[in-house]
Amino acid sequence: MHDSNTQMVDAVAQSLREAWPGAAPAVAAPLLEGAAAAQVAQALQQLHPNAWVIVVTSGPNELEAFHSDLLTLAPDQTLPPLLLPPPEAEGSSGDIERDGARLAVARRLSEAVAAPSASPALLATTATALLAPLPEPQAVGQAGRMLQAGSSEHGFEALVAALSEAGYERESEVVAKGQMSVRGGLLDVWPPDAPLPVRVDFFGDTIETLRTFDPASQRSTEALDALWIPPCDLARLPAAAPVGRLPEGAIFLWLDHDRIAATTTAPGAAEPSAAAWESLRAAVAQRAPRREIFCGDPPPAGIPTLPLRVGAPPGLAGLADDPYQPDLRMAARQKLLADLDARARAGECVVIYLDTAGGLEWLARDLPPDTPIILRRGVLSGGCEWPGLKLVLLGQPDIYALRKRSARAYTPPATTGRGGRIERTEELQPGELVVHIDHGIGRFEGTREIERDGRRVEVLTIGYADGARLHVPTSHAHLLSRYIGIGGREVALHRLGGRRWQQDKIKAERSIVDFAAALLEVQARRASRPGIAYDLSGPWMHAFEAAFPFVETPDQTRCIEAVKADLAAPRPMDRLICGDAGYGKTEVAMRAAFAVVMNGYQAAVLCPTTVLADQHHATFRERMAAFPVRIEVLSRFQPRSRRAAILADLAAGRVDILIGTHAILQPGVKFKELGLVVIDEEQRFGVAHKERLKQMRAMVDVLTLSATPIPRTLYMSMTGARDMSL
Incomplete structure (x- = not known):
């Protein structure tokens, strides 16, 4: 636990000890802003080290934010906090992740049954999750x-x-x-x-x-x-609602009591109900003696109210819904930091958490070298202030006037297995084109058993020209691969024993040699030509990164850092970003394009279809709306006069980012200072377009985005001829 947070939690715990000596079993409290909920939960755990502290949030998003705050403020706990999500929580990263969290709770509950005071825990959950069936601890223990x-x-x-x-x-x-x-x-x-x-x-x-x-x-x-x-298949295990098995003497912290009551859903029900909330309250009442804190705005009436003075910090989060004006917000941030520095010098404990190390370095430049403000790295949903305790905690949303939403953990979608070696024969569907390494292109007809050398053998039957068939034993399936070709063309099957397949292979080998020579030529030209080393330290660049409305995933962060390193290096970039839909490739491209524009150069975004170009145009404009960046799109739906005006402004340097289809590659499209080309799904462009792209690679930075790169592109990346990020 960070020393600064320990100091804060100690002070909050002392305040709770004085305000809630234990005479009343239930008390009310004001709504806890931002990380205040995590600090109160830690303080309760400190005051009651042998009890379970159960924090109930109003929904999955609030649960994720609270859990993230808790891990940020107390990363080194001996017993990490437990997370009990609803069985079908929106935004969960997959059944196995959710089941793993629920299994951990079931195990700790089994330990609590054996020795209640020896297994305390801090449990974060929702009201719906407390009612949903959870594998019984004894059953989990026996099945593991x-x-x-x-x-x-x-x-x-x-x-x-x-x-x-x-x-x-x-x-x-x-x-x-x-x-x-x-x-x-x-x-x-x-x-x-x-x-x-x-x-x-x-x-x-x-x-x-x-x-x-x-x-x-x-x-x-x-x-x-x-x-x-433990077992992976939890459906086979007997289950019951966990609320009835929580250790007696547990302390409940209900965050936003009214919303919790309004969103509690019974198992199997589609909508929340008052009956579900009443059922939960009845089950909690049986775990006597109980102690509960009901938070709300205003605090619930009819029970004593804790005199906790806590609220939002003096940040810029209130500007989050206003039009984004970087200069105005920069001035407001400078004033905020000056005020915080003065308060810290007057004896208050001021701690600021930012998401990235780069963000902390940038913020430190705006503070005096001897400032007493404590800077930490971590993701907070928002800060809080305890006026009576002279404690101020701020997160990135408070410093940059935004509300970040945690990125959902990335789960790759199921793939169809198009292309490449056949790993399992059941992947093939009758009618698919396949390629045999010795006999060429055929059509898969299915599997069957045939008699061979006196025994039954399972084979894959491949149809060829003139009605010929080839039976390939499943043990030789590695000789087959799916056919990958240009869509829309009729494919002629090869003839068994014919010479065309061997001739095609010789042509392919010669093409590979020619391509390798061209590749070496391009790489030699790139190595001999100095690239543009972009400056990525400007204040607008940092503001643009901070305005990203999600928390970057680890893979996304790694790709962003790799691209930034390429842009800062004095050599042309040629990097492939490979990831499925939803991976976040577009954000990586937008940051690269923004960096290039901030250095006085232009960027081009090349798309295979007009629809995708229009989508990118809308996304880029929305993301960069607050900054002086002009973004245009070339579309076949535009009048000729509009198209001519865009091209004239592009040549004059008045267009910063141009988005379009292969029309961007036409000779009549002239850039004044082209610095970056972003290529989305390069494999969907034709041969002539790729020749033009090959020429451009020798002169400018190139960033390629793809979910399914063609083997040639992938091979170039894997052999080091092009850089690749996954």
């Missing part, structure tokens, strides 16, 4: 497996079979929760409630070592003495 180093209790084969039965998916590598992998005597498994996967090393049926490992690098990290593996 406890592994210990040096133990022979669980045989290797028996354990693998048990994990398959428990719902773990067997994969070649473990990269996600709920997966397992077997290689020789090694068993990799990622329990849904574990932060990292674990590698179990067997010698025969004896466990030699247990070690966590990094799912990205697959390298072992830390040794473990024991590992508990």
Whole structure:
């Protein structure tokens, strides 16, 4: 726990101790702004170290914000806070993540039944989640497996079979929760409630070592003495509402009591109901002796009110809904920081949390070197102020007049497997075109069993020209791959035993050699030509980044930093950003384009369709509306006069960002100072367009966005000819 937050929580705890000595079982309190709820929860945990503190929020979004605040303010807790989301919480990152959190709660509840005072916890949840069925602790304990180093209790084969039965998916590598992998005597498994996967090393049926490992690098990290593996399939386990199994003497903190009462939903119901709220209240009443704090604005009537003086901090969050004017907000921020510095010098404890290290560095430039203000890195939903305690806590929304929404954890959508080697024969559908490495293009007709050498063999039947068929044993399926070609063209099947396939392969090999030579030429020209080293430290650049209305995902942050490093380097950038829809590629492109424009250069955004160009135009304009950036789109729906005016302004440097289709590549389109080309889905452009792009790569920075890069682009990136971010 950070020392500054410890100081704040100690002061809040002392205030609570004096205001709520325990005479009343239930009290009212004002609505807790921003991180104040997390601080009060920590203070309650400090005052009652042997009790469960249960914080109930009004919905999944509020639950996520509270939990994030708690982790930011107290990142090093011995017992991390528990999170109990609703079974179908909107915005959850997937069933396995949600089930893992619920499993962790079930385990702690089982420990609390065995020793109530020895297993305290801070639980964040919603009213709906308290009513929803949760696996019974005893059932979870019986269904799980406890592994210990040096133990022979669980045989290797028996354990693998048990994990398959428990719902773990067997994969070649473990990269996600709920997966397992077997290689020789090694068993990799990622329990849904574990932060990292674990590698179990067997010698025969004896466990030699247990070690966590990094799912990205697959390298072992830390040794473990024991590992508990719960089941993945929770649907088979008996379940009941957790509210009836909470330890007696638990302390409830109801955040925004009125909204909680209005949003409580019974299990299986589609809409909230008063009956669900009454059912929850009746269940809580049975966990006597109880102590409850009901927060609201105004505080609930009819019960004593805690004299807590807490409110919003002196920040700029009130400007979040006003038109974004960077200069005005910059002046307001300078005045705010000067006021905060004066208050800190007068003896108040002032702490500011910003999302990124770069943001902290930039903010430090606006403060005196000897300022007493404490700067920390972390994501807060908002700050708070305790006037009587002389405590002020601010987050990025308060400093930059915005309200950030946490980004939903990214779950890749299911893919159709188009292109590439066939991993499983069931992926193929009858009628699909496939390529046999020795016989060329054929059409998959299905699987069947045939008699071969006196035994039944399963084969894949491939149809070729003139009605010929080739039966490929499933053991040789690696010789097949899906056909990838240009859409809309009729594909001629090859003839078994014919010469055309061999001739096509020779032509392809020659094309590869020619392409490699052209690639080497482009790379040589790029290496010999100095690029533009952009300055990314301007105040508007930082304001643009801070105005992003979401919290960047880790992958998005990594891509943004890689692109910024490329732009700051004195060589032309050629980077591929690869990610599915919803990954956040457009935001990466907008930051790159904004940086280029802020340095006096122009940017072009190349799209394969007019519809996508119009979408990007709307997105770019909305994101940059507060900044002096002119964005235009070239469309076939525009009158010729409008198109001519745009091109004239582009050549004169009055258009900063031009978005359009392949029309941007026409000879008549002239930029005054082109610095960046963003290419969305390069694989959907024709050969002539790609030749023009190849020429442009030698002169300007190029950023390619793709969900499904063609093999050539992917190969260039993987071999280092082009940079790639995933």
